[in-house]
Amino acid sequence: xxxxTKGIKLGALIxxxxxxxxxxxxxxxxxxxxxxGSYGKAQDAALFTDASRNSGIAINRESGASMSKxxxxxxxxxxxxxxxxxxxxxxxxxxxxxxxxxxxxxxxDVSNFxxxxxxxxxxxxxxxxxxxxxxxxxxxxxxxxTAPKTWADFWNVKKFPGTRAYRANNVDGxxxxxxxxxxxxxxxxxxxxxxxxxxxxxxxxxxELKPHIAVFWGSGAQQAQLMKDGxxxxxxxxxxxxxNAKKDGAKVGYTFNQAxxxxxxxxxxxxxxxxVTAMKFLAEISKAEYQxxxxxxxxxxxxxxxxxxxxxxxxxxxxxxxxxxxxVPLMLPVSLDFYAQHRTEALEMYMELMSE
Amino acid sequence: xxxxxxxxxxxxxxxVEPLNEKSLRAQDVQEQRLLLSLATPAVLAVIAIVVIPVxxxxxxxxxxxxxxxxxxxxxxxxxxxxxxxxxxTTFEVSILTTLICIMIGYPxxxxxxxxxxxxxxxxxxxxxxxxxTSLLVRTYAWLVLxxxxxxxxxxxxxxxxxxxxxxxxxxxxxxxxxxxxxxxxFLVLPLYGSMRKIQRDLMHAAANLGxxxxxxxxxxxxxxxxxxxxxxxxxxxxLCLGFYVTPAVLGGGRVVMVATQITAILENQxxxxxxxxxxxxxxxxxxxxxxxxTKVFKLDAVLFGKR
Numbered sequence: 001x002x003x004x005t006k007g008i009k010l011g012a013l014i015x016x017x018x019x020x021x022x023x024x025x026x027x028x029x030x031x032x033x034x035x036x037g038s039y040g041k042a043q044d045a046a047l048f049t050d051a052s053r054n055s056g057i058a059i060n061r062e063s064g065a066s067m068s069k070x071x072x073x074x075x076x077x078x079x080x081x082x083x084x085x086x087x088x089x090x091x092x093x094x095x096x097x098x099x100x101x102x103x104x105x106x107x108x109d110v111s112n113f114x115x116x117x118x119x120x121x122x123x124x125x126x127x128x129x130x131x132x133x134x135x136x137x138x139x140x141x142x143x144x145x146t147a148p149k150t151w152a153d154f155w156n157v158k159k160f161p162g163t164r165a166y167r168a169n170n171v172d173g174x175x176x177x178x179x180x181x182x183x184x185x186x187x188x189x190x191x192x193x194x195x196x197x198x199x200x201x202x203x204x205x206x207x208e209l210k211p212h213i214a215v216f217w218g219s220g221a222q223q224a225q226l227m228k229d230g231x232x233x234x235x236x237x238x239x240x241x242x243x244n245a246k247k248d249g250a251k252v253g254y255t256f257n258q259a260x261x262x263x264x265x266x267x268x269x270x271x272x273x274x275x276v277t278a279m280k281f282l283a284e285i286s287k288a289e290y291q292x293x294x295x296x297x298x299x300x301x302x303x304x305x306x307x308x309x310x311x312x313x314x315x316x317x318x319x320x321x322x323x324x325x326x327x328v329p330l331m332l333p334v335s336l337d338f339y340a341q342h343r344t345e346a347l348e349m350y351m352e353l354m355s356e
Numbered sequence: 357x358x359x360x361x362x363x364x365x366x367x368x369x370x371x372v373e374p375l376n377e378k379s380l381r382a383q384d385v386q387e388q389r390l391l392l393s394l395a396t397p398a399v400l401a402v403i404a405i406v407v408i409p410v411x412x413x414x415x416x417x418x419x420x421x422x423x424x425x426x427x428x429x430x431x432x433x434x435x436x437x438x439x440x441x442x443x444x445t446t447f448e449v450s451i452l453t454t455l456i457c458i459m460i461g462y463p464x465x466x467x468x469x470x471x472x473x474x475x476x477x478x479x480x481x482x483x484x485x486x487x488x489t490s491l492l493v494r495t496y497a498w499l500v501l502x503x504x505x506x507x508x509x510x511x512x513x514x515x516x517x518x519x520x521x522x523x524x525x526x527x528x529x530x531x532x533x534x535x536x537x538x539x540x541x542f543l544v545l546p547l548y549g550s551m552r553k554i555q556r557d558l559m560h561a562a563a564n565l566g567x568x569x570x571x572x573x574x575x576x577x578x579x580x581x582x583x584x585x586x587x588x589x590x591x592x593x594x595l596c597l598g599f600y601v602t603p604a605v606l607g608g609g610r611v612v613m614v615a616t617q618i619t620a621i622l623e624n625q626x627x628x629x630x631x632x633x634x635x636x637x638x639x640x641x642x643x644x645x646x647x648x649x650t651k652v653f654k655l656d657a658v659l660f661g662k663r
């Protein structure tokens with residue numbers, strides 16, 4: 001009997017250890033979802049690939065990140081995503097709907113993050129700006145005397161004749177430029193937009209420009225494509241996309257003046273299948289060593305301050321980032337509160353304009 | 357079911373013996389049962405894939421964001437004009453696409469039907485090849501062709517057809533070109549099928565009796581090809597109603613169709629109720645239009661073979 005129990009214990013021990021080893025090896029890869037185009041590629045190159053190798057956490061990469069799909073997964077009880085990229089505003093809406101897991105800040109270290117670059121439900125991955133960009137063959141290089149400088153110039157089709165492109169079917173970052181073009185100072189923009197009359201004022205201003213808006217864009221990849229093909233002369237969009245389009249040969253320049261300063265972040269769907277592992281991976285990609293590589297692939301600023309100290313990027317590249325201290329004061333920080341409270345009404349009004 | 361079980365009226369007319377009639381009827385019932393049992397998997401599939409989700413869609417459309425029953429989603433459609441406009445655009449684009457498809461597709465199908473069958477098969481490939489190519493690829497191909505500095509504008513300007521680039525895309529024109537191209541096979545295939553069945557001798561007979569070729573076409577050929585044309589047009593029209601990709605890419609944000617608006621609501625508001633309500637209204641309006649069209653154009657004769 002004694003030997004028997006021993007045997008069983010030993011067997012159990014071996015089985016347990018084997019089982020454990022098996023479990024580690026068979027740990028499901030976590031599913032990390034980003035956007036398409038140059039953005040997803042930049043995140044792969046700077047963050048995901050290296051972080052996965054160094055941490056030993058296997059990842060499945062998917063494209064087509066969206067908070068609505070996340071909410072759909074959560075509400076239908078079949079969550080397959082572990083980490084999803086989103087705009088700051090989208091994460092706030094999804095969190096309000098109860099679609100997101102709270103971030104465990106005991107695991108994710110944000111002590112070195114820029115202020116405001118993380119929330120209870122989302123950890124900032126990069127700082128970007130919604131800027132005004134233009135065809136440099138048509139209006140000159142940024143900073144030259146002929147180049148447009150303000151949103152008023154974007155609206156001024158007499159001084160800057162040509163076609164425009166503006167955001168389609170999504171109101172994020174679409175109303176602020178109109179008000180600034182209408183003479184509202186940057187620090188008063190969200191105050192004006194908080195009333196229905198203020199929103200109407202912005203919509204009316206966009207309606208004024210609508211005959212000159214040749215295309216309404218629906219994605220960052222489309223912004224780049226429109227400028228590469230010379231389809232439009234002036235456009236709103238995300239600064240990194242234009243820099244990458246320029247690398248691909250597009251004649252495009254932009255200014256941070258009166259741009260909107262915002263951040264993208266990683267969120268975790270409520271009930272994510274590999275919550276613990278995914279949280280560790282989120283902690284890994286939030287480290288300065290990975291974020292320091294991001295500017296090489298897309299000109300979006302790291303959210304981790306330490307990344308600016310350790311990056312090997314040139315001074316010129318660092319100064320071209322939206323988060324550079326030289327650029328930040330030129331811009332209007334996007335108000336998450338405004339979008340949490342007014343997004344639905346603003347979108348309905350914007351869709352009215354779109355469908356006219 | 358009542359239709360299926362009606363006894364065969366011919367039996368009595370022919371004065372068949374009651375015993376025979378009885379066994380015939382029994383056979384009839386047996387056959388119906390067999391057919392019904394064969395159809396069961398399809399019926400169950402339709403219930404599972406169509407009836408239940410559509411029912412769920414109806415239910416969702418009557419719930420507010422708090423999950424309680426409410427009419428808020430429908431009230432919003434009245435409050436904001438964009439919804440009505442989107443529906444008008446959707447039907448406008450669908451009707452125009454169908455008309456363009458008929459105008460291009462009818463002569464094409466006629467041409468194919470006149471060819472010897474082997475040659476027609478070869479030309480049919482030309483219709484079918486694009487059909488097998490991804491819809492997204494074809495849509496972007498049109499963008500490359502039609503845009504401001506696109507192939508068509510560049511070529512036309514280089515040979516002096518026009519001086520400044522024409523606006524061929526990012527508007528209704530581009531949307532219609534792309535959609536008509538994608539929808540064309542859906543019209544040509546049923547139309548070609550029905551034209552192949554028309555006896556060509558009938559045209560000769562008409563000519564023999566003194567009809568001019570034009571008269572013979574309109575009086576003999578066209579009415580007989582109508583069933584294929586109506587079937588094809590309906591397929592095209594209904595498919596157009598729910599189209600998303602092509603108007604989104606080629607419409608340049610100016611052609612806002614119902615599918616576009618549903619996406620906007622889902623992407624930005626995560627509001628399944630409001631999106632479902634749009635789907636319900638589209639379904640109901642489409643059914644009403646099809647019912648009226650069936651009555652007005654007497655489509656049931658061509659569609660369901662009723663006389």
